[in-house]
Amino acid sequence: MPLIINSAPDCIVHHEGASTKDLADFVLTNNYKDCAGFGTFMPGSTYGPDGTGAESLYMILTWVGIAVMVFVLVYWVIYENRRLIAAVAGYSPATPQEPPPQPGMSGETGVLR
Amino acid sequence: MIGSLLAQVTSLKDAGSAAGQTQDSLVIGEQFYFFTVVLMWLIHAGFMSYETGVARKKNALMTAMKNILTIAVVTPTFYYFGWWIYNCNQPGLPIGPNSSDFTGAACQGGIPWSDTFGPNLTNNINLVFFLAFLLFSWTTASILSGAMIERARLTAYLILACILGSVVWILDAAWGWSAGGWMTLRFGFHDSIASSVVHGVAGAFTLGVLFNLGPRIGKYTKEGLARQFKPHNLHMTLLGLMLIFTGFYAFYGACLVIVSTSFPGWATIYLSPTTLGTIAMVITMGFAGGFTGGYFGSRGDPFWTVSGGLAGVISVSAGADVYAPTLAYLIAMVSAFIVPTIGDFIEKKMRVDDVVGAVAVHGSMGFLALFWVGIFAAGYPTGVNNVDSSIWGQLLGVATFLPLGFLSGWVASFILKKLNLLRVPPEVELMGLDVAEYEPLIYLPEVAHAPEMVVEPDGTIVPAEPVLRMEEASIIANGNGRGPRTDREVVG
Numbered sequence: 001m002p003l004i005i006n007s008a009p010d011c012i013v014h015h016e017g018a019s020t021k022d023l024a025d026f027v028l029t030n031n032y033k034d035c036a037g038f039g040t041f042m043p044g045s046t047y048g049p050d051g052t053g054a055e056s057l058y059m060i061l062t063w064v065g066i067a068v069m070v071f072v073l074v075y076w077v078i079y080e081n082r083r084l085i086a087a088v089a090g091y092s093p094a095t096p097q098e099p100p101p102q103p104g105m106s107g108e109t110g111v112l113r
Numbered sequence: 114m115i116g117s118l119l120a121q122v123t124s125l126k127d128a129g130s131a132a133g134q135t136q137d138s139l140v141i142g143e144q145f146y147f148f149t150v151v152l153m154w155l156i157h158a159g160f161m162s163y164e165t166g167v168a169r170k171k172n173a174l175m176t177a178m179k180n181i182l183t184i185a186v187v188t189p190t191f192y193y194f195g196w197w198i199y200n201c202n203q204p205g206l207p208i209g210p211n212s213s214d215f216t217g218a219a220c221q222g223g224i225p226w227s228d229t230f231g232p233n234l235t236n237n238i239n240l241v242f243f244l245a246f247l248l249f250s251w252t253t254a255s256i257l258s259g260a261m262i263e264r265a266r267l268t269a270y271l272i273l274a275c276i277l278g279s280v281v282w283i284l285d286a287a288w289g290w291s292a293g294g295w296m297t298l299r300f301g302f303h304d305s306i307a308s309s310v311v312h313g314v315a316g317a318f319t320l321g322v323l324f325n326l327g328p329r330i331g332k333y334t335k336e337g338l339a340r341q342f343k344p345h346n347l348h349m350t351l352l353g354l355m356l357i358f359t360g361f362y363a364f365y366g367a368c369l370v371i372v373s374t375s376f377p378g379w380a381t382i383y384l385s386p387t388t389l390g391t392i393a394m395v396i397t398m399g400f401a402g403g404f405t406g407g408y409f410g411s412r413g414d415p416f417w418t419v420s421g422g423l424a425g426v427i428s429v430s431a432g433a434d435v436y437a438p439t440l441a442y443l444i445a446m447v448s449a450f451i452v453p454t455i456g457d458f459i460e461k462k463m464r465v466d467d468v469v470g471a472v473a474v475h476g477s478m479g480f481l482a483l484f485w486v487g488i489f490a491a492g493y494p495t496g497v498n499n500v501d502s503s504i505w506g507q508l509l510g511v512a513t514f515l516p517l518g519f520l521s522g523w524v525a526s527f528i529l530k531k532l533n534l535l536r537v538p539p540e541v542e543l544m545g546l547d548v549a550e551y552e553p554l555i556y557l558p559e560v561a562h563a564p565e566m567v568v569e570p571d572g573t574i575v576p577a578e579p580v581l582r583m584e585e586a587s588i589i590a591n592g593n594g595r596g597p598r599t600d601r602e603v604v605g
Contacts, residue, residue, distance in 0.1 A: 059226045083550065
């Protein structure tokens with residue numbers, strides 16, 4: 001079946017089906033034999049000695065993650081501040097309450113007029 | 114001729130066998146770190162339980178939420194730049210001979226878009242090793258969290274947790290707790306299970322934060338005497354500590370490097386040989402000595418007895434790879450014996466409101482442990498340059514890590530304070546953080562407003578409400594006597 005979307009790296013070989021020849025100690029390795037970093041958007045191969053070789057898509061994905069992380073942290077501060085303002089707006093210092101009427105207490109409650 | 118062929122076949126077999134053994138070793142190492150990560154979650158379940166139990170009922174849920182949300186922020190920050198800091202900053206300051214440059218190969222594993230920092234069929238170790246370090250990062254943040262409870266903003270804590278967990282501690286780890294760290298390579302700095310690297314630095318950072326955060330409302334009388342707020346569930350606190358202790362075995366294990374293809378199979382982070390049994394014995398004797406010292410140092414106080422176990426372990430962690438069990442027992446006992454006194458000094462003399470004693474237990478013991486190594490474990494070759502550990506190397510560690518931790522905590526919290534983002538408004542503190550955040554959703558009214566007691570400096574137990582109301586009146590009107598009430602400006 002043709003792929004509509006292919007976000008896997010190029011190192012992956014697409015076979016029609018697996019065979020027993022693919023098995024290497026119970027791990028199907030043939031499709032991945034040319035791969036190292038094989039995650040979504042990853043380069044598929046290892047880096048060069050100077051650290052080059054990152055796929056631009058993978059780099060973009062990483063920077064999107066960093067941007068989201070920073071945005072969430074900043075928004076969290078703003079969001080909490082709003083909630084605290086709302087909590088303070090609804091705050092009223094408790095006024096001393098009289099004890100509830102009890103047997104033997106003087107007062108108007110229960111006094112026959 | 115036949116002999117030559119046989120020799121070649123044997124050589125090939127050996128080579129095949131060696132390659133197979135190396136693969137096996139990597140897979141075993143991967144499994145080992147995976148399970149340490151799983152077990153280290155107990156440390157965080159423990160910190161949550163510990164701190165929640167210490168909190169007053171009106172702040173209990175917010176305290177627990179803070180611990181859980183540590184994971185939400187420290188994980189991505191440590192992923193995006195913490196691991197880079199560790200892998201790419203080990204050479205540190207370019208001083209002294211034997212400088213080495215690790216920025217080539219080792220640095221690659223720390224770049225967030227590295228091919229080894231995601232699914233990779235040729236590298237089993239980088240991700241799982243990162244995860245072990247990530248759990249250490251959560252631990253540093255958790256050390257901070259308990260000290261700040263009941264008056265700090267959630268987001269202030271989360272920002273400080275990111276700075277401590279993803280920048281400060283991992284920078285000191287790069288310098289003094291790695292195979293290529295400049296402090297070890299050049300000065301023989303020795304802190305094998307991270308006494309100062311994790312606990313000491315986190316404690317110093319916490320102290321810097323507490324100076325700016327200030328005490329909880331009502332903690333001190335006008336004469337400067339300390340009141341005690343009653344923990345709402347001490348049993349929960351003790352359970353939390355037991356969970357932390359359990360997780361600490363995994364923490365200890367994760368501090369080692371496993372290489373099953375060579376004898377003895379285990380090495381410290383400095384690649385010096387040790388065994389798993391050695392460090393497990395030291396931590397266990399550390400607990401035994403620590404509980405004993407804490408008990409007698411506090412005259413049987415449950416909180417300090419159990420905290421003494423933690424203090425004892427931290428005090429022996431720096432030399433855990435070489436200490437004899439008896440030595441660990443004695444060092445832990447002596448160290449834990451003085452912890453309650455240090456805690457009292459911080460609370461009553463310095464007037465620093467450290468709710469869980471983090472500065473005393475983690476901070477002071479973390480740095481004391483370095484001195485113990487300088488005395489009782491001097492002369493051990495440490496690191497790939499085989500520089501002997503010494504009191505001078507250890508003092509260098511104190512001189513480097515103490516200001517690094519303290520100043521970074523103080524500066525970061527000072528900035529938050531100036532932005533009015535450090536403390537909750539006094540009204541919220543008085544009604545309870547849970548009441549402000551969760552009451553309509555979580556609590557029955559009678560639970561949120563359960564009677565609260567406070568212990569006056571003379572030991573009498575009185576209802577807290579009149580005391581706090583009195584404080585409230587003066588704070589809301591004039592500030593709290595320890596500086597202007599800046600948070601009022603935000604919410605007013």
